[in-house]
Amino acid sequence: MSTPRSAAIGIDASRANRSQRTGVEWYAFHLIQRLKTVIPPEQRVILYSEEPLRDGLERLPPNWESRVLRWPLRRLWTQLRLSWEMLVHPPSLLFVPAHVPPICTPKRLLTTLHDVAFIPMPKAYNPLGSMYLRLMYHVSLWAGQVLTVSEFSKREIVKYFHAGPERITVTPLGFDDARYHVPDETEITDCLTRYGVTRPYFVFVGRLETKKNLRGLLESFRRYRQQRPNEDAKLVLVGKPGHGFDVDMKSMGDDIRRQVLQLGYVAPKD
Numbered sequence: 001m002s003t004p005r006s007a008a009i010g011i012d013a014s015r016a017n018r019s020q021r022t023g024v025e026w027y028a029f030h031l032i033q034r035l036k037t038v039i040p041p042e043q044r045v046i047l048y049s050e051e052p053l054r055d056g057l058e059r060l061p062p063n064w065e066s067r068v069l070r071w072p073l074r075r076l077w078t079q080l081r082l083s084w085e086m087l088v089h090p091p092s093l094l095f096v097p098a099h100v101p102p103i104c105t106p107k108r109l110l111t112t113l114h115d116v117a118f119i120p121m122p123k124a125y126n127p128l129g130s131m132y133l134r135l136m137y138h139v140s141l142w143a144g145q146v147l148t149v150s151e152f153s154k155r156e157i158v159k160y161f162h163a164g165p166e167r168i169t170v171t172p173l174g175f176d177d178a179r180y181h182v183p184d185e186t187e188i189t190d191c192l193t194r195y196g197v198t199r200p201y202f203v204f205v206g207r208l209e210t211k212k213n214l215r216g217l218l219e220s221f222r223r224y225r226q227q228r229p230n231e232d233a234k235l236v237l238v239g240k241p242g243h244g245f246d247v248d249m250k251s252m253g254d255d256i257r258r259q260v261l262q263l264g265y266v267a268p269k270d
Contacts, residue, residue, distance in 0.1 A: 007092030009039070010106070013047040013066075014077065015098050017057055020265050022207060022239070024114065028097040029057070030176060036061055046091055050077050078102050100136050101143065109144030112171075113137060116156045117211055124211035126243050137161055147171050179268065191270050195263055201234040208262075209242030215251060222256045236261045 015021075016028035032047070033056065039045060045064045047053065053066050060066060071081040083104035086094065090106035097112045116137070118130045125133075140146055141163045147170075148154050154168050183191075192198070202221065206212050221235045237260060249257060 008044040008046050010046045010048060010086075010091030010094045011035075012078070012082065012094070012096040012098070012101075013049045013053065013057060014082075017049045017051060017053055017055075019054070020240075021268075024098050027112070027114075027173070029055075030174075031097050032057065036064065039063075048082060048085065050081075096140075099133065099140070101140050103139065105139075105143045109140070110147065111140040111144070112147040112149075113140060113153070113157060114149055115153050116160050119156075119160045121211060124209070124244065129243075141167065145169065149173050195236075195261075195266070195270070197236055197261060197263075198232075198234065200231065201236050201261075203236040203238060205238045207239050207242040208237055208245045210244030210248060212242075214245065215248045218248060218252050218256065218260070221259075222252060225256065225259060234259055234261055236263060238263050238266045240265055 015025045018025050069081045071077045083102040086104045093108040095110045118125045146168045
């Protein structure tokens, strides 16, 4: 999808700009930061966001600009405010590094669809949320090209949405080699002490919800504890609760729940 040099590429930076980022938000953040290093200087780029950019996103090359689209409501920024911007000031290409494009799009649209688990696993999702995702996926596939993160996800998108495989490009995920390294023992001990975690322990990082197979994790931990009653192992959950979390936790007995530590959102460094 080549873009004329005089035209602007628009990028939805709203997810990348969130203060507490999880999977999709970190994907968008790092992708934008890397694009700053590879997009040629003669190409205009516009970052759209609800609030002023932060955490390094605001440091822009000369050919990049930030466009803050204020919106008084907590929801519908993408579908109403960003859609309006696409109607009155459309870029030549809009890239949405997530699965929720605006209803009104410019002539060319590029989105990232990470998976379609809400179709084969409907009970793991909120029903209204699943309906919304179906609509957004149809918009993405109808309006433009799609990126996805694995060959499996590409096959699933083709299967469930009857999309032409030529419209879907697989771009495998990378990792932050500056952050993910083994720290020294002093750093580890200090971190565990601050969060009240004692060894031995298992740790899970991610949104705490049914679609992440949280119940399977809890059941495995329960069996582990039964087989090793003299070992005081803990299960440490790092992340915000999501759909089905309360039900999954209630499925465990009080003795197991007492061995589960919920830390909530944890700073990326930790």
